[in-house]
Amino acid sequence: MNSLFTNLLSLQRIEYLIIDQELNILEKSLGVERLDTCEQAHKGQDIRLIFPELTGLEDIFQEILQGRRNNFKLKGMMRSAVNNSDAPVYIDICITNNIHNNYQSHELMILIEDVTNRMVLEQALTQATNEANLLLNKLSATNQYVNQIMESMVDVLMVTTLSGKIKKLNLSAQVLLEYSEAELIGQPICKFITGVDNLITKTGEIQKTSLTNIHQELNSPTISVPLIKEAESVCHTRTGKIIPVAFSCSMVQTEVEHFQGYVYIIRDITERKQAELAKREFIAMISHEIRTPITSVTGMASLLLNSELSIQQQDFVKTIYSSSNILLKIINDILDFSKIDSGKIEIETQPFNLIICLHEAINLLLPKAREKGLKLTLLELSDLPEMIVGDITRLRQVLVNLLNNAIKFTEVGDVEISVKVFKKQELKNAVEIQFAVRDTGIGIPSDRFERLFLAFSQVNASITRQYGGTGLGLAVCKQLCELMGGRIWVESQVNVGSKFYFTIVAPVFDEPGGNNADIANDTQINTRMAKQFPLRILLVEDHIINQRMIGLMLQGMGYQPDIVNNGLEALAALHRQLYDVVLMDIQMPQMDGLTATQHIYQEWTKETRPWIIALTASAMREVELEKQRYLSLGINDYLTKPIRIQELMTALKKCQPLVDSFKNQDMQTKEIEEQDTIKHPVDYAALDEILQMASFNPAINAREFILETIDYYLAETPKILQDIHTYLEQKKYANLRRCVHTLASTSATLGAGDLAILCRELEAILIQENFHDVANLIEKMQTEYHRVQIALQQEQKKYSYPL
Structure with a gap:
């Protein structure tokens, strides 16, 4: 065997055996014995005894020897000579013609290669490939699964x-x-x-x-x-x-x-919002609709109690009166809660006497406390500011609610109210006022404290059965306290009593000239603003509530603004006449405020272009970011919603009327001053008195009471006037006199003094049976009523917002 060839085979770890035509071993390589299968191979031995895989391949051997085939390959299993068992080791067997000196011999060469490691690697690679494919399939299925979930x-x-x-x-x-x-x-x-x-x-x-x-x-x-x-x-x-x-x-x-x-x-959440709105509107509507007849029942029952009744009748009427009051309280709680929940309640900021507010709350509940034999006291007050700025109605409402609960749940003992004032540096001109209402009643378990201030929740079901109520009172108090900058909490022990605390934050009000005088003035309208700064104003606002609110502010200043709903209507209005100021909402349908401003900037000259004040609901930070863009479009100033009175007046003071705006300004000022001297058809002091009296009764919403009163008057008076005309034509003077008397009474109650005087004059004439001037007086009454009607409709707007 050629040594070079042998060395090459050895480097490749390939061993060989040379056999003759009879398949007997003639020669073997030095390393062939390291293979278990070939360990016992020796010269003259039949190769088929070592490799049984070669049995039956004799014809192939002959083809190779005869040159009709070059070689033949097959795989074999290596066997152990020790225990005659097959080892999991693979070999490649290659049979080829042995060639000596370029001529074909009659010998065959069997090349043997141990491919165990290669087979193991191939198997591992195959397994890894299969596992990778399986993982890929799983990832693909997972991705498809996730996508289907997302899409569904x-x-x-x-x-x-x-x-x-x-x-x-x-x-x-x-x-x-x-x-x-x-x-x-x-x-x-x-x-x-x-x-x-x-x-x-x-x-x-x-x-x-x-x-x-x-x-x-x-x-x-x-x-x-x-x-x-x-x-x-x-x-x-x-x-x-x-x-x-x-x-x-x-x-x-x-x-x-x-x-x-x-x-x-x-x-x-469109449907959710619509449902919430529908729920709030339904609660407000149904509460209002129920409260109106209940108020009438209570009122009539109170009148009956003051009339001559038998003892049994008095018991019946007292039951009606007390039941209607309980029902009215429930309805008021629901209405107040729905208003707070919908954000419709706003806290007023007006100066009021804190001591008087406390005494008013106590006086309202004093009869009830005396009826149960309870002592109701107000502890000595020290360092309490006399005047603060806030909402006296809402503060009194919280006090009355807590005092009423204390009396309701106390059978023996006393109820007391105390007040403390805390001055904090961060509050500057304001103070934190802490109120405490203590009772000696049934008390509350400590694990039920959290439920107290939740809507429609009470300590347990038996409370509702025994004492009644909606479970809304304390929830309303909690939200009112938070609206007034404070909080509410409770300390209680069962069968010992409870102590409810709540706080508010309020500026202290000094007399004019003091440091805090300006605080109260922040919410006051300068009624002579229009005289001092005469301007023609166009309000561009699509929201009806904002239209009413800003319109009322401007009317309170003496202006009569024109109001349009969007940018397109604003351009049309500007084409009809000049305006000195345009209050421009930014986001509106059909044409927004910025687009309308661009048109104004392009179509009107500097001399005829109005001063544009943007009204935006964006936060101040967002407005600052947009400021340069606003200015580049022609906007001169901006106000953020909700619009504050002082901010609006400050912005209007920056405006200048156009050249031809008020050519006859002096004449107009004189006319305005002359109009001021004309007696107003309604004395608003009478309405304020009604409002004040109604506010003393916690069961009545004062604003809604006066609105209902005005509504009733405006609805009934035209009917009375029509009856007056009818009775005059029919010459039914007794009926005519009765109608005139009724109209005189109701008109005087609402402050329509001139109309009441005309009615009294007509009533006197009818008593004297002097019928000649009756028709003339009736016409004067009709004319005066139109003036009263307009004045009361304006007053309605004042009390309509906020509700």
Whole structure:
């Protein structure tokens, strides 16, 4: 055997055997014996005894020897010579013609290669490939599973990067926002969902806010998911719709940056908002509708109690009176709660005497306390400010509610009220006032404290059965205290008594000239503003409540603003006449305020262009960011909603009338002053007196009482006047006199003094049976009523907002 060839085979770890035509071994390589199968191989031995795999291949051997075939390969199993067992080791057997000196011999060469390691690697590779394919199939199935879940969700699901750019979304997101997937991918989510960016800090972490944010750590040590739990906002669709939504947001943190970001679940809550609105409107409507007849029942029952009745009749009427009062209290609680819940109650800021307020609350409940034999006292007050600025009606309401509860749940002992004042540096000119109402009643278990201030909740069901009530009183008190800058809490011990505390924050009111005089003036309207700064004003506002509120402010200043609903109407109004000032809402249908401002800036010259004040509901920070843009569009100033009286007056003082606005200003001023000397058809002091008297009764909402009174007068007086004309034509003077007497009485009650005087004159003429001037006087009464009607309708607006 050629030594070079032998060395080459050895380097490749290939062994060989040379056999003759009879398949007997002639020669073997030195290393062949390391193979278990070939360990016992020796010259002259039949190769088939060593490799049984070769049995039956004799014809192939002959073909190779005859040159009709070059070689033949097969795989064999290596066998152990010790125990004659097969080892899991594989060999490659190659049979080829042995060639000597370029001629074909009659010998065969069997090349043997141990391919065990290669087979093991191939098997491992095959197994790894199969496992990888299986994993890939699982990942594909998982991805398909997740996608199907996402697509089947009714709620919107959006995934963003840490910087807030959308990178995955479901079909519901496309339907809600009215954009395709391609249009949304890569866009910042805050472009579509208002306020989302305010919840994320610059470092990509969710802010810790007390309102909406809860942090939750998962069990995995590598994943932390801070969670924002259902914050409410609005989304902006492609067609310009603004849809209320609730969304939750969680942060995804992984070791791979590509898979870090935020997951948003967004839900359209339009129906929920509509249902909430419908619920509030229904509660307000039904409470109002029920309260009106109940008030009449209570009033008539009180009148009956003052009439001559038998003992049995008095008992009947007392039952009617007390039952209607209880029902009225329940209705008032529901109405107050619905108003607070819908945000319709605003706290007034007017100076009032705190001591008088306390005594008024006590005097209202003193008869009830005496009836039960309880002592009701006000502890000695020290360092208590005489005058504070706030809402006396709401403060009295809280005091009366707590005192009423204390008396209700106390059978023996006393009820006392105390007040403390705390001066805090951070409050500047204001103080924190703490009220405490203590009783010796049934007490409250400590584990029930939290339920006390929840809506429609009481300590237990037996309380409702025994004492009645809706469970709304303390819930209303809690919200009123918070609206007044304070809080409410309780200390109690069963069968010992309870002590309810609440606080308010209020500025101290000094006499004019003191440091705090301006605080009260912040809410006062300068009624001569229009005389001092004569301006023609156009209010552009699409919201009816805002129209009424801002319109009333301007009317209180002496202005008579024109009001339009959107930018298109504003341009039309400006084409009809010049205005010195345009109060321009920014977001409106058909044409928004910025677009309208651009048109005004382009179409009107500097001499004829009005001073434009933007009205925006944006936060001050957002307004500051937009300030340069506003100025570039021609906006001169801006006010943020809700509009404050002082801010509005300050803004108007900056305005200058156009050149031709008030050519006859002196003449107009004189006319205004002359008009001021004309006696007003209604004496508002009478209305204020009615309002004040009504406010002393906690069962009556004073504002609504006076509104109902005015409504009744305006509805009934035209009927009375019509009856007067009819009775005059029919010459039924007795009936005529009765109608005139009624009209005189009701008119005087509402402060319509001139109309009442005319009625008295007519009544005197009818008594004297002098019928010649009756028709003339009736016409004067009719004319005077029209003046009264207009004045009362204006007064209605004053009391209509806020309710």
